[in-house]
Amino acid sequence: xxxxxxxxxxxxxxxxxxxxxxxxxxxxxxxxxxxxxxxxxxxxxxxxxxxxxxxxxxxxxxxxxxx
Amino acid sequence: xxxxxxxxxxxxxxxxxxxxxxxxxxxxxxxxxxxxxxxxxxxxxxxxxxxxxxxxxxxxxxxxxxxxxxxxxxxxxxxxxxxxxxxxxxxxxxxxxxxxxxxxxxxxxxxxxxxxxxxxxxxxxxxxxxxxxxxxxxxxxxxxxxxxxxxxxxxxxxxxxxxxxxxxxxxxxxxxxxxxxxxxxxxxxxxxxxxxxxxxxxxxxxxxxxxxxxxxxxxxxxxxxxxxxxxxxxxxxxxxxxxxxxxxxxxxxxxxxxxxxxxxxxxxxxxxxxxxxxxxxxxxxxxxxxxx
Numbered sequence: 001x002x003x004x005x006x007x008x009x010x011x012x013x014x015x016x017x018x019x020x021x022x023x024x025x026x027x028x029x030x031x032x033x034x035x036x037x038x039x040x041x042x043x044x045x046x047x048x049x050x051x052x053x054x055x056x057x058x059x060x061x062x063x064x065x066x067x
Numbered sequence: 068x069x070x071x072x073x074x075x076x077x078x079x080x081x082x083x084x085x086x087x088x089x090x091x092x093x094x095x096x097x098x099x100x101x102x103x104x105x106x107x108x109x110x111x112x113x114x115x116x117x118x119x120x121x122x123x124x125x126x127x128x129x130x131x132x133x134x135x136x137x138x139x140x141x142x143x144x145x146x147x148x149x150x151x152x153x154x155x156x157x158x159x160x161x162x163x164x165x166x167x168x169x170x171x172x173x174x175x176x177x178x179x180x181x182x183x184x185x186x187x188x189x190x191x192x193x194x195x196x197x198x199x200x201x202x203x204x205x206x207x208x209x210x211x212x213x214x215x216x217x218x219x220x221x222x223x224x225x226x227x228x229x230x231x232x233x234x235x236x237x238x239x240x241x242x243x244x245x246x247x248x249x250x251x252x253x254x255x256x257x258x259x260x261x262x263x264x265x266x267x268x269x270x271x272x273x274x275x276x277x278x279x280x281x282x283x284x285x286x287x288x289x290x291x292x293x294x295x296x297x298x299x300x301x302x303x304x305x306x307x308x309x310x311x312x313x314x315x316x317x318x319x320x321x322x323x324x325x326x327x328x329x330x331x332x333x334x335x336x337x338x339x340x341x342x343x344x345x346x347x348x349x350x351x352x353x354x355x356x357x358x359x
Contacts, residue, residue: 017135022323024337030321032163034139036146051359055138055145 080224080245087216093239094212101127106205106236107156108271122264123156123203125171129210130154132167132174132202134185136194141286141317142359144225144246147196148189150182150214155203157229158264159252161292161334165326168202177210183217190222196246200227205236215243226283230275231265237278247279248286248317254302258295262331273306280311286358288317291346293324294333300346308353316355318346 019038022030029042039056046052080086100106101115111121118126133151140147151164154171167173186197197218204211205228215224226244230251251272253259259268279285289303300318307316320343328334338346350357 018133019137022337028337028340030323030337031139032323033133033135033137033149035135036138039138051142054142 080242083220086220086243087218090212090215090243093243094209094216097212097239098127098209100235100239101209105233106208107203108231108233108267109156110233123154123171123206125154125206127209129177129207130172130174131177131182132164134182136189136192140198140225141248141315144196144198144223144248146194147198147225148186148194149198149200149227150177150186152177152199152201152204152207152211154206155201155229156206156231157203160262160327160330161322161324162326163323164202171202171206177207177214179210179213179217182214186214186218186222190219196223196225198225198227198248199244201229203229203231205229205232208236208239212239212243228275230272230279231268232275234274234278237275237282241282244283246284246286248288249276249279250288250290251276251303251307252290252299254295254299254306258299262334273310276311276314280314285311286315286317287311288319290322291318291320291338291343292322292334293336293338293342296342296346296349301349304349304353304355308355312354313356315358316350317358318350320346 017035018033019035020032024030031038034055036056039052043049043052043056103112104115104121105112107123109122113119113121115125115127120126130153131150132153133149135149136146137149138145153167153174155168158169162168190197199211199214204226218224223246224244225246225248226240227248228250230249252263253268256268259265276285276287287307289300291300307314320338322338324335324337
């Protein structure tokens with residue numbers, strides 16, 4: 001049985017649009033590259049957070065539409 | 068000294084209509100400067116046009132590793148279309164984008180015209196600003212300015228920097244960006260050298276921040292690091308309250324132990340709620356203008 005030759009890793013290019021979350025054991029959530037859509041999700045998880053409504057408010061207009 | 072909140076102290080881009088032409092001209096000057104590169108405070112003096120490499124290891128070509136609309140930055144700037152360029156002149160072991168920031172060959176070559184069109188579309192779709200960041204964009208000044216030339220003249224442009232640029236770089240940037248978001252990462256030279264390989268950090272950063280406060284609307288950002296409240300945040304906060312009263316300060320407590328953080332025992336964890344509370348309390352005691 002033939003095996004495929006090992007493939008080279010792809011060149012590092014532009015990352016796909018991404019938001020990274022780090023969920024800590026105590027329930028805190030740290031974010032990096034927060035997008036409007038993820039801000040909207042987090043707002044539902046933390047309705048008392050004062051900043052999230054403003055960060056999520058534009059989700060309907062700017063969600064990854066500029067690709 | 069003028070309080071930074073006063074209208075007279077704010078020097079947004081003086082005439083936006085002139086910005087594209089000015090940026091185009093400056094991009095040419097910046098490219099010529101690569102022949103003996105002094106864009107950052109390392110002052111390597113290498114000829115990047117001929118393939119020589121300095122501390123940042125960057126050549127003449129800029130690459131971007133991310134370009135998307137984000138809302139995690141300061142509220143007055145978001146949603147922002149953020150273009151992140153690969154490569155940096157600092158070597159922060161805790162860098163959250165270390166793989167791309169330490170490698171100027173990461174990412175896709177930046178085409179200013181194409182990216183300008185994407186920025187325009189993002190603005191039409193509701194983005195409030197366009198942000199150039201890194202890595203560290205200062206080392207890619209020719210490409211960054213070429214991109215500015217392709218952005219809508221009336222866009223709010225944000226320069227996100229580690230504040231480790233040279234006077235020459237600041238001259239080339241003067242009048243082109245509406246807002247500077249500048250890091251003040253370390254409160255002493257020893258932490259800066261140990262964690263980021265930066266010498267003479269304090270004087271370089273202070274000089275940059277003082278310049279930026281005079282020439283643009285400035286937001287100073289400090290990433291709170293675990294175990295560095297007394298040695299880094301406290302002196303940074305004290306200096307800001309004395310030297311830049313009224314400047315907007317963005318204190319970021321969401322330290323993320325990543326990249327080579329584990330080389331340093333104190334950086335193997337996140338900032339505790341108690342540390343965060345003490346840091347914000349100190350800011351309030353000093354009367355800093357904290358923004359979210």
